[in-house]
Amino acid sequence: MSALLNLEQVDAFYGSAHILHRLSLTVQPGERVALIGRNGVGKTTVVNTILGLASLRGGRIRLGALELPRPRPYLAAQKGVVVVPQGRRIVANLTVEENLLLGAANGRKGPWTVPEIYRLFPILQERAHTPGTALSGGQQQMLAVGRALMANPSLILLDEPTEGLAPVIVDQLGQIFNAVADQGTALLLIEQNMSLVVRVAERYCAMAKGSVVAQGPVENSPAGLRDLEAHVMV
Ligand SMILES: Nc1ncnc2c1ncn2[C@@H]1O[C@H](COP(=O)(O)OP(=O)(O)OP(=O)(O)O)[C@@H](O)[C@H]1O
Numbered sequence: 143m144s145a146l147l148n149l150e151q152v153d154a155f156y157g158s159a160h161i162l163h164r165l166s167l168t169v170q171p172g173e174r175v176a177l178i179g180r181n182g183v184g185k186t187t188v189v190n191t192i193l194g195l196a197s198l199r200g201g202r203i204r205l206g207a208l209e210l211p212r213p214r215p216y217l218a219a220q221k222g223v224v225v226v227p228q229g230r231r232i233v234a235n236l237t238v239e240e241n242l243l244l245g246a247a248n249g250r251k252g253p254w255t256v257p258e259i260y261r262l263f264p265i266l267q268e269r270a271h272t273p274g275t276a277l278s279g280g281q282q283q284m285l286a287v288g289r290a291l292m293a294n295p296s297l298i299l300l301d302e303p304t305e306g307l308a309p310v311i312v313d314q315l316g317q318i319f320n321a322v323a324d325q326g327t328a329l330l331l332i333e334q335n336m337s338l339v340v341r342v343a344e345r346y347c348a349m350a351k352g353s354v355v356a357q358g359p360v361e362n363s364p365a366g367l368r369d370l371e372a373h374v375m376v
């Protein structure tokens with residue numbers, strides 16, 4: 143079976159700024175992978191390169207059997223790869239429900255529908271007709287996750303989904319990520335909170351200066367946590 147996502151020796155740029163250097167990364171169907179590293183190492187640029195928002199100038203990106211010489215956001219969604227972007231990007235003048243429907247626009251048909259999202263996040267149903275940006279930070283993150291699920295992805299790229307959220311909300315999101323993964327959706331979790339990483343991920347890739355410099359299994363134990371934290375300590 144081919145990987146859902148396969149980056150091979152990728153070089154990526156913003157204009158003339160060379161950010162990713164021969165970066166290789168794979169996610170297999172159903173796998174839960176964490177992508178970790180300090181601020182500014184290029185984690186979001188990995189996502190942006192898959193979407194075509196940073197320019198791919200070396201190496202290759204494949205989604206399943208399809209090679210993407212010119213990545214584009216709609217190509218990723220059509221192939222079942224969706225992003226929950228850093229900072230959430232809820233559309234301000236749309237309601238909660240309209241934001242969810244937007245997620246289905248470029249996606250695939252499948253089990254995730256508005257009622258299913260409301261079953262997963264009852265608070266979104268209560269706030270269905272409220273402007274999306276009127277929600278609290280944690281609720282907006284639930285909406286961003288719900289919107290991604292509406293595309294019925296086989297892989298979700300989560301870019302720092304717990305940034306700035308209270309511990310109780312982080313715990314709740316961790317449970318949701320595990321529930322989604324238990325249904326067979328693969329996750330690439332970009333995260334600075336290593337205690338969440340050990341609860342969700344089974345494998346990690348650590349980045350430094352635009353490359354993956356270490357990877358291995360994640361162990362949910364104090365020793366496993368210490369190993370991961372070494373990659374993100376300043
Ligand atoms: N649009 C851009 N144009 C030029 N350089 C950029 C652009 N966006 C990001 N960079 C630079 O690219 C590098 C990698 O940034 P990136 O956002 O991928 O890091 P990150 O690992 O996601 O960091 P964080 O943990 O803070 O989100 C940084 O040095 C950043 O300053």
Ligand SMILES: [Mg+2]
Binds near residue numbers: 185186187228
């Ligand atoms: Mg980032």
